[in-house]
Amino acid sequence: MSAPGLTGSAGTTGPAARALRLVPVALTAVVLLGVWQAAVTLFDVPAFIMPTPVRIAAAFGHDVGTIMSASLSTAKPVLLGLVMGSLGGICVALAVSRFPRLSGPVLNAAVLINCAPIVALAPIFNNWFGVTSLLSKAGVAAVMVFFPVFVNTTRGLLQIEPLHLEIMESLAARPRQVSLLLRLPNALPFLFNALKLGTTLAVIGVIVSEYFGGSTEALGVYIAYQAALPRFDYAWAGILVSGALGLGLFGAVTLLERFLMPWHESFHEESA
Amino acid sequence: MAEPAIISVRKVNKVFNGGSDRAVTALEDIDLTIGRGEFISLLGPSGCGKSTLLRVMADLTAPTSGTLTVNGKAPGAARADRDYGMVFQQAGLFEWRSVLRNVELPLQVAGAKKEVYRAKAEEMLELVRLREFAGHYPWQLSGGMQQRVAIARALSADPEILFMDEPLGALDEMNRERLQGELLRIWGDVRTTVVFVTHSISEAVFLSSRVVVMSARPGRVAACIDVDLPYPRTAATRTTPEFFEKVKDVRRALHEAPSERAAA
Secondary structure (H helix, E strand, C coil), X not given: CCCCCCCCCHHHCCHHHHHHHHHHHHHHHHHHHHHHHHXXXXXXXXXCCCCCHHHHHHHXXXXXXXXXXXXXXXXXXXXXXXXXXXXXXXXXXXXXXXXXXXXXXXXXXXXXXXXXXXXXXXXXXXXXXXXXXXXHXXXXXXXXXXXXXXXXXXXXXXXXXXXXXHHHHHCCCCHHHHHHHHHHHHHHHHHHHHHHHXXXXXXXXXXXXXXXXXXXXXXXXXXXXXXXXXXXXXXXXXXXXXXXXXXXXXXXXXXXXXXXXXXXXXXXXXXX | CCCCEEEEEEEEEXXXXXXXXXXXXXXXXXXXXXXXXXEEEEECCCCCCHHHHHXXXXXXXCCCEEEEEECCECHHHHHHCCCEEEECCCCCCCCCCCHHHHHHHHHHHCCCCHHHHHHHHHHHHHHCCCHHHCCCCHHHCCHHHHHHHHHHHXXXXXXXXXXXXXXXXXXXXXXXXXHHHHHHHHHHHHCCEEEEEECCHHHHHHHCCEEEEEECXXXXXXXXXXCCCCCCCCHHHHHCHHHHHHHHHHHHHXXXXXCCCCCC
């Protein structure tokens, strides 16, 4: 009576092993930064084309207060937009999966809205909610997040193994039970894929819409201002911090995913 | 048959794509009475409609004509009352639920209280001897173990009838024989009526109190053969002359069954 996947030795799953898995990541980062620094110095690339990492770090250190308060005020609409867009996408997906006849028209409408570029959405939302309102920035992010969440979650809710449906039928399950016990858990992997896409989209959406007015204490404004001066080392520092913001959100979603779906096949290897 | 009937099938026909030129008669004039506590095998070549007959009894597909009662009711009412449990060829466990939570599913759907379905699921895992795997996820189990979980799940709401649609078909020979023994032991414990679909002659003979031999195109009942080998049957049963004799009888009935309707 063998149970594959149960026989992993403790050494491969402990926290020490986890830390060990970070070593290649850190090494890659160090090597990349080293190559960058060496290449810029060696080929004498002017700073406005590509500053060295050391210069960017110095610029960040010099302006750390401004950059951090700017990122904090950027992070708020990013988070709010991510939450609003995800909830909206999930709700509409639930409605569509319950009434599949809606799916065609709703999908078309979603595509239409998703095609509206940020340059159009940002001024429109500024107009609607007020240029300084958190909602006008978060709204842009929400629209961008909504689309992948809606499309993927709908798929996950509808793409059910026929055998699973038949089992629920043999158990005389009511439609609500089929939704709750089968469709929703089945959609979770699809939802998390979409959320991962959504994190980067939300960051992009907010940063770009910050160009269109609002508080000047914002990453998008900071990057645009420094690039115009031109102080590209400072602009790059802002760019890297916005990247870190996206990475942090991505990591948070991944953690949540592990917590909510420890059963998923993408995590099998680790416990093996 | 001394026992009262639990399932009765009268003149049941099932035609797929009826009315079109691709119409296929899956079942023709099926008459079958199954007594309470029997272990019945539906045996036949692929395409003989044995799975379709099972699905008609389980109300997963409707007959084209004819009547049947399951546990004294229309099949739909029997399904709504959860009078039967069902095991398919694939275990079909929900991969996001632990073994224990998979077994809890039928009673949870039936609206039982949590402490009730938890206790019952633990009891069922005890029955299939997988208690220590309660917290595992399906992917961590072998195919045979998954199928035992599926059996525990099917029995967890104390059904009167257990429908099994080639439940051991996906397993290798060794696992298959071991699980046949397990199944008889479980049946000895719970004493439900079992309707078991298979295309293996020896499996049908080893397990059943009666083998219903079906012929293909259209699916008909060709013969009913009582298997009077005493229970409990063990691995030793498989080597007795009586067992071989029964296997021979069933094989003869299978081969004498009209295989294809003579084409014009």
